[in-house]
Amino acid sequence: xxxxxxxxxSSCLLALVLSAPISLNAQSGSSPQSQPAQSASAPPPATxxxxxxxxxxxxxxPILKRGKQPDLPPCPDPPLPASAPADSIRTRSLxxxxxxxxxxxxxxxxxxxxxxxxxxxxxxxRYRQRGRxxxxxxxxxxxxxxxxxxxxxxxxxxxxxxxxxxxxEISGSWSTGEFASTLLSLFSADTNARFRSGGTSSISGxxxxxxxxxxxxxxxxWTVHVDSQTLVPAYEGSVWVDPSTARVLRIxxxxxxxxxxxxxxxxxxxxxxxxxxxxxxSFLLPVHAESLGCPRGVGxxxxxxIDFRNYHEFRVDVKIGNVQRP
Numbered sequence: 001x002x003x004x005x006x007x008x009x010s011s012c013l014l015a016l017v018l019s020a021p022i023s024l025n026a027q028s029g030s031s032p033q034s035q036p037a038q039s040a041s042a043p044p045p046a047t048x049x050x051x052x053x054x055x056x057x058x059x060x061x062p063i064l065k066r067g068k069q070p071d072l073p074p075c076p077d078p079p080l081p082a083s084a085p086a087d088s089i090r091t092r093s094l095x096x097x098x099x100x101x102x103x104x105x106x107x108x109x110x111x112x113x114x115x116x117x118x119x120x121x122x123x124x125x126r127y128r129q130r131g132r133x134x135x136x137x138x139x140x141x142x143x144x145x146x147x148x149x150x151x152x153x154x155x156x157x158x159x160x161x162x163x164x165x166x167x168x169e170i171s172g173s174w175s176t177g178e179f180a181s182t183l184l185s186l187f188s189a190d191t192n193a194r195f196r197s198g199g200t201s202s203i204s205g206x207x208x209x210x211x212x213x214x215x216x217x218x219x220x221x222w223t224v225h226v227d228s229q230t231l232v233p234a235y236e237g238s239v240w241v242d243p244s245t246a247r248v249l250r251i252x253x254x255x256x257x258x259x260x261x262x263x264x265x266x267x268x269x270x271x272x273x274x275x276x277x278x279x280x281x282s283f284l285l286p287v288h289a290e291s292l293g294c295p296r297g298v299g300x301x302x303x304x305x306i307d308f309r310n311y312h313e314f315r316v317d318v319k320i321g322n323v324q325r326p
Contacts, residue, residue: 107246108186108248111284119144119313119314123140123308123309125306126138126302130300140157191215196211197211211238220235226264237254238251264294267294287308
């Protein structure tokens with residue numbers, strides 16, 4: 001589960017949850033309802049162009065710019081394109097760009113299946129951001145245990161002071177679940193993300209292929225909680241793929257078409273991956289992440305900067321002592 005929680009005061013709570021399958025047998029997400037077929041004599045449906053019968057709407061992409069958002073309501077998501085039959089996908093030749101994204105999909109699920117049990121340290125610096133100015137709030141740290149595809153947290157500290165409060169119960173902003181959910185949800189067949197090539201870019205000193213993607217609201221697993229309000233938004237973003245290994249190096253996600261009556265108008269997340277050694281074997285795992293949330297009509301935003309350190313193998317030693325019989 002990919003979760004980010006951003007709170008401004010003890011009375012305001014925002015949680016972002018991106019759930020994903022941990023195996024190839026994922027549960028299907030909700031799909032848009034089918035529309036009845038129109039008769040030949042029926043008038044054509046109204047287009048996205050503004051007409052007297054179609055109210056004005058705004059389909060501008062999410063931006064980091066602070067300030068007042070457009071007053072227009074969000075435009076509805078376009079209908080999902082019909083999926084090509086599996087046989088036609090297998091028989092037709094893939095372009096180099098399509099072939100790489102399919103290799104990345106296979107590598108993503110291989111990533112989750114081959115992950116060992118491990119433990120690492122998460123250090124999350126929390127800031128209040130206004131424009132380009134950031135004010136430090138505190139530093140939250142915890143040990144993350146990844147055991148058989150499940151994450152748990154222990155030894156939570158705030159400003160290096162131990163607390164009995166769980167990581168998902170602390171006030172302010174927190175983040176969990178960067179290890180598999182973001183990656184698997186993006187490439188899941190149920191999500192049906194639409195990828196398009198975005199060219200080549202350099203990341204961490206290496207050349208990578210960039211793909212832009214969109215996920216419609218009907219397939220989204222990203223759940224946003226603000227106090228008592230809940231939203232499952234559509235989202236878009238970019239993914240950086242190593243062309244030689246098909247491994248994902250970075251994922252950026254931005255919520256889009258956020259309703260004008262929802263308390264947040266900017267919701268973004270990013271995860272960087274790199275190779276780390278666990279038990280003498282290299283694994284591609286998150287090393288850095290960031291999240292950004294901006295309440296509507298408020299100049300301040302919540303910005304979390306997260307680092308993952310000290311990966312090592314997690315083992316549970318079970319000792320059975322000799323029992324002496326009388």
